[in-house]
Amino acid sequence: MAEKHTLSCVVENHFGVLARVSGLISARGFNIDSLTVSTTEDPTVSRMTIVVDADAMKLEQVKAQLGRLIDVIEVQELKEGVYIDRELLLARIQTNGAQQSAIEEIARRFGAKLAHSTDRGVVLEATGDTKTLDQLVEQLRPHGITKLVRTGRIALEKT
């Protein structure tokens, strides 16, 4: 049965690595939910966090195929419960005066901030794990989200 899995990869920090990884994923027909890449404590490597939708056999293939890339130094599957994961979300919502307070109330409950606010609308900024942000989006939706962007998951082991 297909499930979401979080892979954390350490890759060389040079040009073309993202193209190799994304090319491999599309060429092999793997389903991914998100892929983030960023610098790390070591300037010579980057960390990619890839959320894969796959059954057990497919997941083994994704890991093995990523491992074949020369620029991929390490592939680690983060098991449920051993890691912290976060996403950043920005959402623009059209408001009239009456709605604004309702949105502020939602933001407060989710620990989100109003990153920008005018009398016609607000831009909401929130961080959290995927599930929490999914819930936030559901609650905002009735108020009219005009634009939404999420970074995709980044994850780190707890210890």
Place this chain on the structure above:
Amino acid sequence: MKGAQILVESLKREGVKTVFGIPGGANLPTFDALHQSTIQVVLTVHEQGAAHMADGYARATGKVGVCLATSGPGATNLVTGIATAFMDSIPMVALTGQVRTSVIGNDAFQEADTIGITRPVTKHSYLVKDVNDMARIVKEAFYIASTGRPGPVLIDLPVDSTVNEADFVYPDRVDIRGYTIQGSPPLDAKAIERVAEVIARSAKPILYVGAGVIHAGATAELIELARKANIPVTTSLLGLGSFPETDPLSLGMLGMHGFEYTNLAVAQCDLLIGVGARFDDRVTGKPDEFARNAKKVHIDVDPSSINKTVRVDYPVVGDVKAVLRELNKAITQPCDSAEWLRTIAQMRRKMPLTYREKERLLPQYVIQQISEATKGHAIIATGVGQHQMWAAQYYQFNMPRSLITSGGLGTMGFGLPAAIGAQFGRPSEVVWDIDGDGSFQMTSVELATAAQHRLPLKIAIMNNNYHGMVRQWQDMFYEGRHAASRLNPVDFVKLAEANHCLGIRVERKEEVRAAIDRAMRVTDRPTVLEFLVERAENCWPMIKPGKSHDQMAGTYGSPETDGGVPQRRQADADEESKLSLG
């Protein structure tokens, strides 16, 4: 030292003696430096030929093959050859010219994103942006191409990387942190122990062997395992030659056009031991049905090959040679396979590979004659199609690196340039290209290359005026509508002569052996033998798509009842007694 000189010096350090390629604007500095060196440069007619020659050279010798092309169209012409090598895990380094780094991305003259275009068909690739990286990159490229699961590596060389100057220091070791385990995987002693145990318990084992055994140079270890444990051996197309077909334990090739008794044995075995093979769909048919009663062992250097198509019970990742050596130590006695070997021997006697005589000359007969004339000791290159399958069936391969064929990608036109590369790599061997008229014509321009170097190649064209395998499938699955599969007749004798080769046309069965023997005596130029063969001959037997290994189509009854001509199998003299027949 200039970048191009550093490149050439580095190639020399890697033991490169011969390279194949074509010069052009962006790689002139490289050719100029090669021209002043001891490395032999073979000018090809087309860059695809250069890539296949490097590939054939690598397959015949086990060394890294090197091809060169200029930027843009030169590089794109290499792509089919690089992809062919990638699919069959062939060690190759491709050196492509590139426009100056300052204009990369500007759609400059003869610019193409070579790294981007070749990314899915290379093991790795490099763009040399700084001449100071040249020596390290060449060192790494050869290391990556030839270690672990081998494959092609491309180095893209912008003009400035070859004309700028740097100090030449050749690194004596590589340090690629993303490749440490792949390059030399550690041995898993426990996994090997488990395999030895499961072999000991098996009554109906089969070794299923692929090209990984040849790449690893593990033929001796394989033979030791088969004989020590008394296990019969079948090979994939690319595995042919890894185990001598004269050995009583040899079952020849399995799969879509494999032998009937071999596929039946695979369907019945209780233990299938895959060694350096990747369970390709032409071998397995429906993956769930493949050897469905058997426990499966898979020994392979590449972890991504394990469980890719067929679920295995006992995976062993590691260098095939090292794993087999350990396995041979762990196995103390033969398995209880005497009854199983008798069953297989009876099946082999009852249903040998056969064909039925027809009015016109048959390609199976021609290939059998080549096999007998060369005593199974020639290097055989092929194109792709019916003739390739007949060569696999009717030529008896006894030595590793004796079959040079495009298995994974199935590249028509591979035969002639691959044979040329093989002859350069092993000049004292007899090299044949067994080809079809469709396949041969895709790269027949390289006859000029073979003639220029007076290579004593023998090129046997099974001319049926068709893309024969396509025609066969159209007859089987498209109600005989021959959509674009008929080829206009070509006079291959004249084509040979126009290229300064000897041309011989053969129409009758009686002339076949004399023509082959005549070609074998020619030592100063290539010989093209055009065999005018039966047009409607089909390649049998066959597992049709969606069928399983015990449902082969196109099988005949026994030669006695059906009048078929059996494959004449040369076997060790004591085969019958070894298999307790008689």
